[in-house]
Amino acid sequence: MVITANEIAFEETPFIQGTVGASENRLNWRAKKLLSDNQALIRNRRILDIASNDGRFSHACLKLGAKHVHGVEGRRKHVNEANQYFSELGHPVSEYQFDVGDIFDFLTKCEPGQFDTILCFGFLYHTIRQVEMFQEFQRLMPENIILDSYVHPQRKWIRWMRTMWRFRPKHLRPDRLKQLVQTTEGDVILQVAMEDATKDGSSIVSGGTPVREIEKSYGAMAMNFHPTAAALERLADYHGFEIQTIRWRDSMIRDWASLDDYRTERRVSYILSPRAGSGLKGTGVADRQASVRQNVTEKSQSYRAVDSVSSAGIGGSVGKL
Numbered sequence: 584m585v586i587t588a589n590e591i592a593f594e595e596t597p598f599i600q601g602t603v604g605a606s607e608n609r610l611n612w613r614a615k616k617l618l619s620d621n622q623a624l625i626r627n628r629r630i631l632d633i634a635s636n637d638g639r640f641s642h643a644c645l646k647l648g649a650k651h652v653h654g655v656e657g658r659r660k661h662v663n664e665a666n667q668y669f670s671e672l673g674h675p676v677s678e679y680q681f682d683v684g685d686i687f688d689f690l691t692k693c694e695p696g697q698f699d700t701i702l703c704f705g706f707l708y709h710t711i712r713q714v715e716m717f718q719e720f721q722r723l724m725p726e727n728i729i730l731d732s733y734v735h736p737q738r739k740w741i742r743w744m745r746t747m748w749r750f751r752p753k754h755l756r757p758d759r760l761k762q763l764v765q766t767t768e769g770d771v772i773l774q775v776a777m778e779d780a781t782k783d784g785s786s787i788v789s790g791g792t793p794v795r796e797i798e799k800s801y802g803a804m805a806m807n808f809h810p811t812a813a814a815l816e817r818l819a820d821y822h823g824f825e826i827q828t829i830r831w832r833d834s835m836i837r838d839w840a841s842l843d844d845y846r847t848e849r850r851v852s853y854i855l856s857p858r859a860g861s862g863l864k865g866t867g868v869a870d871r872q873a874s875v876r877q878n879v880t881e882k883s884q885s886y887r888a889v890d891s892v893s894s895a896g897i898g899g900s901v902g903k904l
């Protein structure tokens with residue numbers, strides 16, 4: 584990738600030593616597509632970097648002129664790395680802060696308007712609390728959210744292939760079963776999956792339960808919901824956000840090394856901004872609630888949970904999204 588004026592060259596940084604998706608090509612293109620191409624959302628803005636890992640994208644934001652970056656990351660070792668790298672790179676300490684902790688605990692303590700832009704990269708498939716995250720987005724009223732996430736595939740033939748793949752004997756352990764949740768019309772909106780919580784880059788909690796408690800019943804496996812792109816879009820829309828899709832395949836990428844998830848749309852990226860008339864930005868709670876009520880009436884749809892691989896199923900209605 585040839586780096587131009589407002590783009591970030593990660594090969595010149597310590598972040599390429601990272602343990603989570605840290606190849607140069609991947610970091611450079613993610614920084615370009617998610618941040619440099621949207622520099623107006625970064626320059627002079629107060630940024631929240633959700634699941635900041637070693638601070639890679641907080642660094643990119645400061646290089647692009649952010650006023651301040653605040654990273655929150657569940658693993659202490661990554662926060663230590665971020666602080667060390669930022670000091671090596673010469674970022675003024677007044678321009679950044681990294682906290683160790685569960686992002687949901689952090690978000691509930693934040694005030695509306697505290698952040699101008701929220702980065703939510705590589706996190707929404709490491710939790711079962713997607714709805715709470717969108718409720719927090721709605722409450723915090725940032726000007727923009729840049730969202731980047733792995734998604735469960737929607738195309739039926741891909742789902743069928745993956746279901747067959749799951750029937751391999753090693754996947755028939757109960758804690759390995761992956762289940763799907765679908766709408767009453769049959770559209771899959773979530774995959775329920777278990778992942779090894781001891782690995783770098785994985786979930787640190789399940790429904791607020793610390794990993795050490797999960798370990799008692801599941802070893803170190805954490806439960807995650809993998810939303811489809813349609814589910815993410817529905818959640819954003821329902822919570823009053825307008826959605827702009829960042830198109831990866833229309834871009835000038837020649838070398839897709841380490842970017843296959845973007846090429847195959849197993850990973851999607853969006854810019855979310857409060858919808859005009861949604862009452863989200865700078866208006867009162869009553870207005871917001873009225874707009875949400877209207878949305879619910881227009882769009883509400885009930886969902887049922889089905890088990891794609893075991894006849895037991897995961898049971899009845901999961902309510903409305």
Ligand SMILES: C[S@@+](CC[C@H](N)C(=O)[O-])C[C@H]1O[C@@H](n2cnc3c(N)ncnc32)[C@H](O)[C@@H]1O
Pocket residue numbers: 603604633634635636637655656657658661684685686687704705706709783784785786787788
């Ligand atoms: C796949 S990495 C994404 C890192 C970075 N945002 C990126 O896109 O490259 C997921 C990160 O989320 C962190 N994490 C997982 N669950 C978390 C939670 N509940 N609160 C805060 N961080 C969490 C992990 O430790 C890991 O660093």
